[in-house]
Amino acid sequence: MKKTVQDLLVISNRRLNKDHALLVLKSEIPLDGIVPGQFANILVENSQKTFLRRPFSIYQVDYTCNTISILIKAIGEGTKCLSDSIAGQKLSVIFPLGKGFSIPEKKSKALLVGGGVGVAALMILASDLHKAGHQVEILLGARSASDLVELDVFSKYGQVHTTTEDGTLGTRGFVTNHPVFGEDIRSFDKIYTCGPEPMMKAVSKFATTYKIPCEVSLENTMACGYGVCLCCVTQTTDGHKCVCTEGPVFDLNRLKWQN
Amino acid sequence: MKKTVQDLLVISNRRLNKDHALLVLKSEIPLDGIVPGQFANILVENSQKTFLRRPFSIYQVDYTCNTISILIKAIGEGTKCLSDSIAGQKLSVIFPLGKGFSIPEKKSKALLVGGGVGVAALMILASDLHKAGHQVEILLGARSASDLVELDVFSKYGQVHTTTEDGTLGTRGFVTNHPVFGEDIRSFDKIYTCGPEPMMKAVSKFATTYKIPCEVSLENTMACGYGVCLCCVTQTTDGHKCVCTEGPVFDLNRLKWQN
């Protein structure tokens, strides 16, 4: 759909744990064709310490109710403020932005690897892949069990694996310590990943080694979110490209991550 | 009492009409000896457009509950934001600040003239004068009837007169059009006034003509509120003086308002 800037009504704000909140936002303009991995750029109006908008993945979309939802992890002033939003309030949102993940043409087995709040980029993807008949496995990693949210929702779309650094849930360690990255990794036709850069780089090593097509979603800092400030660039095989317009999702082969 | 900077708890916020709000704020530190006309300097934390604190008269004080109240008229970003405060919230407040009104030594008849939200400076004064056995008359002026608030509270301390520019309540016109400024004005031993400067200047002409001692409360723009920035000065017989420390209340004779 066309990019719009709109004051979206906060329908609900559900606090998932101490620092995660799930906002449901209603659009006046009919939503259509939001691609998994696209994002929204949200203005934080009630804080003296924020000036620019803050980008968030579109976590879910409900075309019937005409709502999108956003999963927020409060890490700084902007995210704290937004995660305190109350129903009835309005938020200025620019969306949908960026190029999202691609859905394979032919039936395939896909591995979705999410770290931290990077999981937010993967929910619509999991749902869309599942709907299109692909086989989906989802590996979610976090520091601790309490940081893993919405596992039950993910499990509707495929088998969910987890890792935690402190071993409180699933395999202890990083996502790449999970058995799925053993011999079995060859069984996947596609890897999608979103999370902290070191994690995505570790995942992409496997993708490269086993020649599995891989799409990664980057989280560069942004000023505009729609391609005019040129602040969010990443180095690609084709020079500097804007993460907000050419991404946030890139085919691994386009990134200069080899070394 | 000593000046303090404290996070005061908002106990209640009562909206008096479309743009007036009455906040009750609780102090941890025991309140004592707040002088009528003293003020508080309040931080507006939830707005991107305010940087400095905003000064407000201490409207009422309750030594039993250890609360002060503040009457706010929303005219700009800061006052709008503060008048939307909700019970349970905390506000950073520096108080009590400035030199207030003086209570006459011997029994006297006092006229309190308030314009607009300037009436806020007069409530404790009215109460203290009344308590000390002085005869009090209160003249409150505003643009329209709906801008006149808390008349019933004032009337506990003395006879209340009103003027409105549109004639919707009391005498039509400005405060100085009220009959109290006729021959009877000579019967007053003291005039106290707070409101827009043109109003106070008009009132002070009568005070000068009839040689009635008069105290006026100024509302200069302030940065600090406690005498260190030297931004809030007014020209006095003794040179530039800070309104926040030498005032806000000045004896009319000290001001250079004659011409």
Next chain:
Amino acid sequence: MAELNIEIAGLRLKNPVLTASGTFGYGTEFDDFIEINTLGGIIVKGTTLHPRQGNAYPRMAETPSGMLNAVGLQNGGVKYFCEHIYPKLIGYHTHILVNVSGSTVEEYIACAEQINDLEYITGIELNISCPNVKEGGMAFGTSCPAAESVVDAVRRVYKKHLMVKLSPNVTDIAEIAKSVEGKGADSISLINTILAMAIHAESRKPVLSTITGGLSGPAIKPIALRMVWQVANAVKVPVIGMGGIMNATDAIEFFLAGASAVQVGTANFIDPTITQHIIAGIEDYLERHKFNSIKDIIGCLQL
């Protein structure tokens, strides 16, 4: 209906609201959000003779009421502009000016010459003030002789409207303004970003790959307003003001200070439709205050 149109040394603008270089792409990026033709004009991205990759990421830092950027004039070069971008712009019915930068006088000249030939580009904004490239830009804008040399050279080859954009990183901006006026600038725009810096305390590293960058946004508005006022009082050519304009009130302040038109920059990032609100707000202001035309308030600060 108050009149918003204004003439800037031969450029007839339908209203005095332009967009600032580097904050509006090539205009086409805004097609989803606004009708570009409602604007007084657009100044496209900084263009150089040769293609530039720009600086390494990170190029941006948020600061109190502002931001730093260190884009470093990433662009495809003037040839790429003429061949691939320009054709997309000729459909617009608004003034399009190209912001030109260079590391040497020769580069400025070569770039300007190529733009001379583009029918629908009605002017150049000569950027002698970019703080984000090592070799040049700002150096030309921080001394009178250097500013004179580049304006003089470009003036000789460029026949259409020559707007010169000044750097705020100087002791006396009015002197620089007089220098460039003397060498034939048709108008003067200011301010470019202010050289500044951000540090990440926890990692003890500069936030930007280039250590320093250019500050823009509301934080600099009071400085920009002062400079526009100083320059407008020093020169006769029209002045185009910018720096932190976020709404119509801000724009009005610049007109009162002496700007004949304004450019909106960083505000576009916060709200891509902001120019529309600003144009409407200016009209509303004029009507509320019973002015017939924007011309009635330019330089009319009451002292």
Next chain:
Amino acid sequence: MAELNIEIAGLRLKNPVLTASGTFGYGTEFDDFIEINTLGGIIVKGTTLHPRQGNAYPRMAETPSGMLNAVGLQNGGVKYFCEHIYPKLIGYHTHILVNVSGSTVEEYIACAEQINDLEYITGIELNISCPNVKEGGMAFGTSCPAAESVVDAVRRVYKKHLMVKLSPNVTDIAEIAKSVEGKGADSISLINTILAMAIHAESRKPVLSTITGGLSGPAIKPIALRMVWQVANAVKVPVIGMGGIMNATDAIEFFLAGASAVQVGTANFIDPTITQHIIAGIEDYLERHKFNSIKDIIGCLQL
């Protein structure tokens, strides 16, 4: 416990947090709020040879993340200071420096001579950077020869710590810093306020009685940080940084950029106890990052 004490060319500060001139009165105004002796030092109000009434009201304008002031050095003159203020300050156990301004070199000299005799005043902060008085101040700080002349003259008569406060309203602040270092400044403090302007759109008048004023507060922090970094890299004498410091993180940024101490200015208006939070926050930072002393982070920006 990390060590906060630091020596600035002979001045032993218990911690690197000072208060900026014109934002802390004479210190006594803070007695209700904090224990003054917890501070590294205080720089008292701008003092001139003759008494000054300062500029007319209004002298202040709020701006995005900052404020303008045009106080214009209102003070009772150095004689009044020596006779009436100084006696109240001798009870404090912290460094007290007097900020000295003048319209002529002779005035600076005469003022400095009188302060020389005050036992408990450990230094002068020479203000060659006040933008708010017509006759002087800033003019001395915006050219190398002028800065040299006043520092040289004062250095000859003033025997204790001579801190020189630079103006940010210059093209190249490092050059000015080198000039004053060459003439014997013991330390260099920066930045003073940036010349700026505010306009009230509705009334079409300047907000300040003086039209222009000095911008301070968080808005200028990125500019101040850049200048401190440039100056610290250019001179050998200690640098005292200021400009928009609102919390410990801001202060740490200045230390990393090369400041040996910081001054807190406008933040005092927002919170009169802010210096206490900043001191505690610096200590906390050092401990969290396992540094033994504040000295371990000065100039330690990792490039």
